[in-house]
Amino acid sequence: MSNSIDATDITKVNMVSPEVLECPYPYYERVREEAPVHQTPLGFWAVSRYEDVLSVVRNPEMFSSLAQSNSFVTPPPPEVIEIAKQGYPRVNTLLSNDPPSHTQFRNLVNKAFLPKRVAQLEDSIRKIANDLIDAFINDGKVDLVEQFAVGVPLTVIADALGVDRADMPKFKKWSDDSVAPLSGMLTPERQIECAHSRIEFQKYMVDRVREREENLRDDLLSDLVQARFDSGERAGEGMTMPEMLDVIAQLLVAGNETTTKLIAAATLMLVENPEQMAKVRADHSLIPNLVEEALRMEAPVQMLPRFTKDDVEVGGVVIPKGSVVMAMYGCANRDGGKYPNPDMFDIERDNARTQLAFGQGPHFCVGAALARSEARIAFELLLSRLNNIALANVDTPTHRELSMTLRGLTNLHLTFTPA
Numbered sequence: 194m195s196n197s198i199d200a201t202d203i204t205k206v207n208m209v210s211p212e213v214l215e216c217p218y219p220y221y222e223r224v225r226e227e228a229p230v231h232q233t234p235l236g237f238w239a240v241s242r243y244e245d246v247l248s249v250v251r252n253p254e255m256f257s258s259l260a261q262s263n264s265f266v267t268p269p270p271p272e273v274i275e276i277a278k279q280g281y282p283r284v285n286t287l288l289s290n291d292p293p294s295h296t297q298f299r300n301l302v303n304k305a306f307l308p309k310r311v312a313q314l315e316d317s318i319r320k321i322a323n324d325l326i327d328a329f330i331n332d333g334k335v336d337l338v339e340q341f342a343v344g345v346p347l348t349v350i351a352d353a354l355g356v357d358r359a360d361m362p363k364f365k366k367w368s369d370d371s372v373a374p375l376s377g378m379l380t381p382e383r384q385i386e387c388a389h390s391r392i393e394f395q396k397y398m399v400d401r402v403r404e405r406e407e408n409l410r411d412d413l414l415s416d417l418v419q420a421r422f423d424s425g426e427r428a429g430e431g432m433t434m435p436e437m438l439d440v441i442a443q444l445l446v447a448g449n450e451t452t453t454k455l456i457a458a459a460t461l462m463l464v465e466n467p468e469q470m471a472k473v474r475a476d477h478s479l480i481p482n483l484v485e486e487a488l489r490m491e492a493p494v495q496m497l498p499r500f501t502k503d504d505v506e507v508g509g510v511v512i513p514k515g516s517v518v519m520a521m522y523g524c525a526n527r528d529g530g531k532y533p534n535p536d537m538f539d540i541e542r543d544n545a546r547t548q549l550a551f552g553q554g555p556h557f558c559v560g561a562a563l564a565r566s567e568a569r570i571a572f573e574l575l576l577s578r579l580n581n582i583a584l585a586n587v588d589t590p591t592h593r594e595l596s597m598t599l600r601g602l603t604n605l606h607l608t609f610t611p612a
């Protein structure tokens with residue numbers, strides 16, 4: 194980190210400066226030590242230590258996830274609001290909802306992602322990953338992001354939903370455009386493009402849902418069409434179309450970007466730490482813990498907001514009612530109080546699985562078992578089929594959106610020899 198930042202009061206540092214975003218960890222370290230809970234210049238409150246983050250996300254009574262206008266994000270241009278009116282209204286189902294309503298939706302979706310269901314996908318995930326490797330194995334070089342890490346989760350979720358693989362490029366675009374506004378740093382033109390994407394996504398999915406309503410199939414979309422709330426006021430009812438679209442959008446988006454980022458980050462860390470690479474090559478039973486350690490070191494979702502319902506104390510600091518609080522998952526994951534030598538990538542770290550990259554509490558990632566399985570299979574195959582993996586002398590891998598929420602590599606050019 195530059196001297197200008199070192200010399201500054203850490204509570205005054207702009208977290209979204211490109212310099213901090215490219216490598217936020219020195220900044221995080223100072224926040225954890227000097228001002229673990231503080232109001233940032235952007236208006237929201239930063240909660241940075243492991244135990245404090247847990248206390249926030251496990252307490253939806255005080256820390257709401259209900260979507261509110263994020264005061265730190267510039268309001269969208271009027272065109273965006275007009276375009277949005279052409280589509281279905283936004284509703285709160287999973288991420289941006291609170292119990293008890295959240296619990297109802299969560300129960301519907303949970304069933305599709307039970308470990309047993311995920312285990313049934315093992316062979317198809319393996320086939321998808323192997324096919325992607327087949328396409329580049331004879332080249333001796335690859336951009337692992339574009340040619341592998343994007344394709345694995347995208348194909349898995351497209352197949353699970355039951356949509357045509359030929360439509361995957363559209364999926365990718367909709368998925369990218371749906372998370373892009375989260376950065377809060379888009380040009381008005383790009384915001385308009387993203388708003389159009391949302392409408393296109395809705396039109397496409399409404400047609401697919403209608404197809405299932407007429408003819409059920411053996412896929413996730415059909416499961417969602419048939420799902421009925423099991424308790425509460427709406428017991429026995431199904432989801433409305435806006436609710437269904439919101440759930441599908443979250444499955445599509447939450448599952449793609451994040452898993453792509455995980456696979457790429459874990460690979461880069463292995464390449465940069467040859468002794469760790471050698472260990473895992475020698476013993477594939479270390480792969481699940483490698484995945485946890487990569488999630489700890491480089492959380493694809495660095496932080497997410499909550500909204501205080503009352504004055505509330507966190508780590509000895511009182512945060513006023515109506516504040517935006519950021520649960521800083523990526524920062525908490527490097528809390529030295531929880532993880533000795535926190536900046537060291539250690540695939541044998543015994544508590545790596547306690548990492549917070551999937552969140553905690555009622556919003557704990559519904560796709561965690563699937564993501565873990567995709568990443569495990571990806572590394573079983575990459576490490577079996579590719580030897581001598583090294584960084585290609587092309588360009589330095591950099592991080593994508595420069596967003597404080599999502600963190601992932603733009604590309605990862607590698608060379609290798611086929612095993």
Ligand code: HEM
Pocket residue numbers: 250258287288289299350443444445447448449451452455492493494497522549550551552553555556557558559560561563564
């Ligand atoms: C490495 C991969 C992944 C990471 C790092 C990740 C991260 C997260 C995090 C941090 C949350 C918690 C949100 C909060 O605290 O408010 C979350 C929730 C969620 N994730 Fe994931 N996720 C991943 C993969 C997936 C996959 C594969 C799917 C589905 C196909 C998925 C679907 C969801 C959904 C629907 C939620 C909302 C759950 C709720 O609010 O109850 N995620 N994820």
